[in-house]
Amino acid sequence: MRWQRFKSVLRARDREFIRDRSALAWNILFPLFIVIGFAYAFTGNQLEQYKVAVIGNTHNSTLAFLSTEYLQLIKTPREDMETAINKVQRHQLDMLIDPRQKRYWVNDSSPDGYMLEKVLAGTGGESYQKQSVKDEQIRYVDWLIPGVLGMNMMFSALFGVGYVIVRYRKNGVLKRLRATPLSALEFLSAQIVSRLWLIMAITIVVYAGCHLLIGFAMYGNYLSLLLVYTLGAFAMISMGLIVAARVKSEEMAGGLLNMLSWPMMFLSGVWFSLEGLHPLVQKLALIFPLTHITQAARVIMIDGAGLADIWPNLLALCLMSIVFLLLGVFLFRWE
Numbered sequence: 001m002r003w004q005r006f007k008s009v010l011r012a013r014d015r016e017f018i019r020d021r022s023a024l025a026w027n028i029l030f031p032l033f034i035v036i037g038f039a040y041a042f043t044g045n046q047l048e049q050y051k052v053a054v055i056g057n058t059h060n061s062t063l064a065f066l067s068t069e070y071l072q073l074i075k076t077p078r079e080d081m082e083t084a085i086n087k088v089q090r091h092q093l094d095m096l097i098d099p100r101q102k103r104y105w106v107n108d109s110s111p112d113g114y115m116l117e118k119v120l121a122g123t124g125g126e127s128y129q130k131q132s133v134k135d136e137q138i139r140y141v142d143w144l145i146p147g148v149l150g151m152n153m154m155f156s157a158l159f160g161v162g163y164v165i166v167r168y169r170k171n172g173v174l175k176r177l178r179a180t181p182l183s184a185l186e187f188l189s190a191q192i193v194s195r196l197w198l199i200m201a202i203t204i205v206v207y208a209g210c211h212l213l214i215g216f217a218m219y220g221n222y223l224s225l226l227l228v229y230t231l232g233a234f235a236m237i238s239m240g241l242i243v244a245a246r247v248k249s250e251e252m253a254g255g256l257l258n259m260l261s262w263p264m265m266f267l268s269g270v271w272f273s274l275e276g277l278h279p280l281v282q283k284l285a286l287i288f289p290l291t292h293i294t295q296a297a298r299v300i301m302i303d304g305a306g307l308a309d310i311w312p313n314l315l316a317l318c319l320m321s322i323v324f325l326l327l328g329v330f331l332f333r334w335e
Helices: 003-019 021-040 078-089 111-122 140-171 173-178 184-213 222-244 250-267 279-285 289-303 307-331
Strands: 050-055 071-076 095-098 103-105 129-131
Touching: 003 184, 050 078, 050 111, 071 078, 078 095, 078 103, 095 111, 140 173, 140 184, 140 222, 140 250, 140 289, 184 222, 184 307, 222 250, 222 289, 222 307, 250 279, 250 289, 289 307
Parallel strands: 050 071, 050 095, 103 129
Antiparallel strands: 095 103
């Protein structure tokens, strides 16, 4: 691998992206609009069912509230009560209720929690005592921002590498590069490094801009958060290489990239918590890099977690990166 050839391709790719003002602006403004919209327009999830955790056995309770339609009842052992309270605080649960001791917990900043509180009072729960959620209330926007940043990185990584290389192949650029001393390793390495630093620079700008405009929770270490997003971006860039390895049609590449990105966006816990979904769906979500990025970033920002707490997510991202990168390099063809 020749360093000079690598730098030449890297410089060319950087200039190509920076000169495309519309793409650069979209990568910065799109996540900003999403965060601001959710912060000021509506701060609640859009699930058809409200998630209500019930401590103990629901069969022994005569409370009419528990038979209300559109409630997704999640049985919670009494020894897991503290964990459930934390989930209420973080908008993973809409309400926690203890029928035996006649008390309940809701997040005061949650519209769903407010509605459930009124329904409980009108269905035989007038005597139930509201318990305060410990610590500072976590707004939905605080819970949302880690996933939005990860989602923006996902689109930039997949389409910025996968789609671009396919366009090079279709336009004959790769065919011309093949006639030069440039190796496949040098070319792909330059594409990865170029996209990686651009993604991280844009993510830092978006994070700083959203924080100045809105202000959201950040209880963890910024270096840990940077590590999570860097590994996540690398994993998703490597995933994009698999699509770009042999596809010749931009239409085919767009279809494959959408097939990867849309399920990842909706099954990775970006917009709503996976709590209470079918266990198979929760396990399926673990195959996506975006799931591990969102989970790790969220516990760093909201819970103040350290590297020791998120090592399974970091390990998963590292393994995914290695597998995706090896497949992409092995399958890559110039024409």
